[in-house]
Amino acid sequence: xxxxxxxxxxxxxxxxxxxxxxxxxxxxxxxxxxxxxxxxxxxxxxxxxxxxxxxxxxxxxxxxxxxxxxxxxxxxxxxxxxxxxxxxxxxxxxxxxxxxxxxxxxxxxxxxxxxxxxxxxxxxxxxxxxxxxxxxxxxxxxxxxxxxxxxxxxxxxxxxxxxxxxxxxxxxxxxxxxxxxxxxxxxxxxxxxxxxxxxxxxxxxxxxxxxxxxxxxxxxxxxxxxxxxxxxxxxxxxxxxxxxxxxxxxxxxxxxxxxxxxxxxxxxxxxxxxxxxxxxxxxxxxxxxxxxxxxxxxx
Amino acid sequence: xxxxxxxxxxxxxxxxxxxxxxxxxxxxxxxxxxxxxxxxxxxxxxxxxxxxxxxxxxxxxxxxxxxxxxxxxxxxxxxxxxxxxxxxxxxxxxxxxxxxxxxxxxxxxxxxxxxxxxxxxxxxxxxxxxxxxxxxxxxxxxxxxxxxxxxxxxxxxxxxxxxxxxxxxxxxxxxxxxxxxxxxxxxxxxxxxxxxxxxxxxxxxxxxxxxxxxxxxxxxxxxxxxxxxxxxxxxxxxxxxxxxxxxxxxxxxxxxxxxxxxxxxxxxxxxxxxxxxxxxxxxxxxxxxxxxxxxxxxxxxxxxxxxx
Numbered sequence: 207x208x209x210x211x212x213x214x215x216x217x218x219x220x221x222x223x224x225x226x227x228x229x230x231x232x233x234x235x236x237x238x239x240x241x242x243x244x245x246x247x248x249x250x251x252x253x254x255x256x257x258x259x260x261x262x263x264x265x266x267x268x269x270x271x272x273x274x275x276x277x278x279x280x281x282x283x284x285x286x287x288x289x290x291x292x293x294x295x296x297x298x299x300x301x302x303x304x305x306x307x308x309x310x311x312x313x314x315x316x317x318x319x320x321x322x323x324x325x326x327x328x329x330x331x332x333x334x335x336x337x338x339x340x341x342x343x344x345x346x347x348x349x350x351x352x353x354x355x356x357x358x359x360x361x362x363x364x365x366x367x368x369x370x371x372x373x374x375x376x377x378x379x380x381x382x383x384x385x386x387x388x389x390x391x392x393x394x395x396x397x398x399x400x401x402x403x404x405x406x407x408x409x410x411x412x413x414x415x416x417x418x419x420x421x422x423x424x425x426x427x428x429x430x431x432x433x434x435x436x437x438x439x440x441x442x443x444x445x446x447x448x449x450x451x452x453x454x455x456x457x458x459x460x461x462x463x464x465x466x467x468x469x470x471x472x473x474x475x476x477x478x479x480x481x482x483x484x485x486x487x488x489x490x491x492x493x494x495x496x497x498x499x500x501x502x503x504x505x
Numbered sequence: 506x507x508x509x510x511x512x513x514x515x516x517x518x519x520x521x522x523x524x525x526x527x528x529x530x531x532x533x534x535x536x537x538x539x540x541x542x543x544x545x546x547x548x549x550x551x552x553x554x555x556x557x558x559x560x561x562x563x564x565x566x567x568x569x570x571x572x573x574x575x576x577x578x579x580x581x582x583x584x585x586x587x588x589x590x591x592x593x594x595x596x597x598x599x600x601x602x603x604x605x606x607x608x609x610x611x612x613x614x615x616x617x618x619x620x621x622x623x624x625x626x627x628x629x630x631x632x633x634x635x636x637x638x639x640x641x642x643x644x645x646x647x648x649x650x651x652x653x654x655x656x657x658x659x660x661x662x663x664x665x666x667x668x669x670x671x672x673x674x675x676x677x678x679x680x681x682x683x684x685x686x687x688x689x690x691x692x693x694x695x696x697x698x699x700x701x702x703x704x705x706x707x708x709x710x711x712x713x714x715x716x717x718x719x720x721x722x723x724x725x726x727x728x729x730x731x732x733x734x735x736x737x738x739x740x741x742x743x744x745x746x747x748x749x750x751x752x753x754x755x756x757x758x759x760x761x762x763x764x765x766x767x768x769x770x771x772x773x774x775x776x777x778x779x780x781x782x783x784x785x786x787x788x789x790x791x792x793x794x795x796x797x798x799x800x801x802x803x804x805x806x807x808x809x810x811x812x813x
Contacts, residue, residue: 279571322600330571330602334595340561341596344531344568344576351529351550352572363568376592379561387553 209266209276209361217263220436221502227257227435228495230293231464232488233306237289239484241310244318247461247474248368249290251399251432255366255457256287258438259395260294264446265364269298272326278361279329279345283338284368284397285319286476292316295327336374338365339394343384346392360391362446367394370402372413378423384452385424393445394425394454397432399461401472420454432457464491507670510701511609513648514666515543518577521656522548528656531566532579533559539579539609539666559584563592563604570602575656578604582611582624582665590630597661598634605655606631609666612752613784613792614702616668620783629757631663632730638683639730641665641751641759643704646675647727658683665701669789672705674725686733688740692722695807696740696747700726700759703750706793709800714807721807729759737763738771747775748807752798755779776810778803 218226231253238244259265259280268274282291289309295301301315308314315324319333329345332338342365353360367377384392396416400407407413417427426448430441438457445453461475462468465487479487518541521528534557536542545552553569555562559580566576578585585608586593597604611624631639640655640662642648648666655662674689681687689704690711699707704725711721724740726732726749741747747767749760760777767775784792793799797806 330567331595331599334591337560337564337592337596340564340592341568341571343561344565345571346568347553347565348529348569348572348574351574354550376558376560376564379555379558380564383555383558383561383565 212266213263218261223261224435227254232491233293234289235487237306237309238478240307245286248287250463251459251461252287252290252397254433262439264442279363281338281342281365285333288320300326335371336376339380346389363392369398381423389452392452396456399459401461403475426453428455430457432459508645509670510648510666515540517652518544519547527574530577531562533562541579559588563589566604567596580608582608582627586627586630598636605662607664610668611665614669614789616789617786619786623784625754625780637661639663641700644671644674646679650681684731684733685728686736687725690723692720694720696722696744698724698726698749706800710803713804741773750778
């Protein structure tokens with residue numbers, strides 16, 4: 207199946223994607239409770255971004271074959287958000303839902319940070335911050351060479367980075383290189399939640415004005431609300447249409463989004479919820495699900 | 506004719522593509538020095554110069570490898586292993602990618618550029634990584650063989666290449682397998698185990714020692730990881746005494762690898778010869794002599810350890 211057909215087969219409408227994102231949030235909370243450790247904040251901030259990427263039809267993959275060579279690629283540079291990736295892979299069907307609760311356990315395919323040998327749908331081992339953008343550049347160039355050889359448009363590469371992660375210098379090496387090489391089958395998405403382990407990014411070592419920085423490096427910069435599926439879908443469509451240069455979506459997000467007591471709290475970067483905290487979180491997420499359903503019926 | 510091991514790099518990549526392999530190379534502003542420029546001249550679409558950005562070099566190579574290609578990286582050994590070591594660890598090796606780390610200008614024989622540019626730790630840095638194979642060719646022909654072996658074998662490789670022309674040790678067309686060590690000269694009093702530039706020095710030392718009635722066996726330990734355990738143990742068992750020599754730190758390099766093997770499987774006295782300090786500017790021959798790593802220095806150490 208050609209890549210374009212794979213994309214079409216992955217398409218859901220925005221309302222459905224919002225519901226899927228909500229279920230992925232629920233999975234994240236359950237996974238982390240069962241694991242007893244892990245990273246809820248950055249997983250929840252990325253939930254709507256990842257759901258839109260995987261289920262709006264912008265990125266093509268084969269639910270029957272994670273290795274389908276015609277697939278687009280996704281690199282989770284902020285690898286500590288592995289739970290949200292595993293939740294998406296479970297939604298696709300690469301992972302059984304029950305398997306999610308093996309996260310971080312001995313022998314599990316769901317390693318603390320994504321492991322491409324263990325887990326179907328994980329393209330490359332990530333988790334050491336700052337490396338994903340370079341890898342994505344290489345994949346994109348490989349796809350460009352494939353297209354030059356075989357004809358057609360190059361397949362797409364999407365990379366999700368954190369904002370704290372942009373403090374790593376390798377990102378800026380890659381940013382310079384991607385623009386210099388006019389890599390336009392690459393879309394970076396910045397999960398801009400302004401939190402890192404030691405506190406607010408703006409307090410620790412600020413990266414703003416990050417949009418201006420990427421623009422100055424020669425990138426197309428697209429702003430989006432990282433918790434509005436329709437807006438993320440629009441931004442992704444704009445980003446893949448950019449020609450002659452790489453595109454980055456600066457997605458404004460809230461760390462811990464969807465769980466009131468985790469929102470915008472650096473302390474929830476890398477701590478698992480207790481049973482009671484998880485129960486409260488799931489109650490909030492389930493209530494939001496009912497609200498989404500009701501709003502959709504009304505519409 | 507004496508040729509540098511680095512001269513094998515670009516030329517061999519061209520031949521491999523000519524033969525049908527889907528090879529790409531990524532370098533970091535040293536394409537002329539590493540000789541990847543030759544490859545780029547022949548196949549412009551297959552060489553990427555990332556500029557002075559070694560971490561990105563490894564990431565881009567990794568991404569290209571993820572699209573099914575065999576990818577070689579350049580730069581100098583200090584920067585092409587050290588500056589981007591963690592990228593090699595966490596992206597290339599943990600993912601088991603088909604990336605071949607082939608920087609040039611390793612060791613003190615870089616010469617006049619001095620200490621900052623003389624990689625003395627690269628074998629150790631690469632050897633410790635799970636899944637990484639480490640080859641240290643001794644001359645042009647064995648460098649060709651090492652690059653071909655790396656290309657033909659899936660997964661990460663480190664091939665250590667040097668700047669200076671080296672005497673011929675092997676004939677053109679020489680080939681080798683993974684885990685290659687080779688007894689180049691038979692002897693009975695001591696085994697000199699050498700790699701890279703030190704192989705020719707060891708052969709010359711053995712000649713000088715022979716004139717004095719000392720019979721030195723010379724073993725080329727080209728594959729530092731995995732080791733050719735059988736050949737190394739057989740030689741140690743035969744002579745009962747080993748001197749290792751490399752233009753690299755004695756900590757963690759080939760000598761350490763041999764000492765680890767022998768201490769576990771066939772203990773004999775081992776003396777490690779190499780570097781324990783940073784280098785300095787000078788020409789290659791001067792530096793080898795100063796640090797006792799030329800043929801005369803090796804012969805002197807052999808006499809010393811044998812008490813002669």
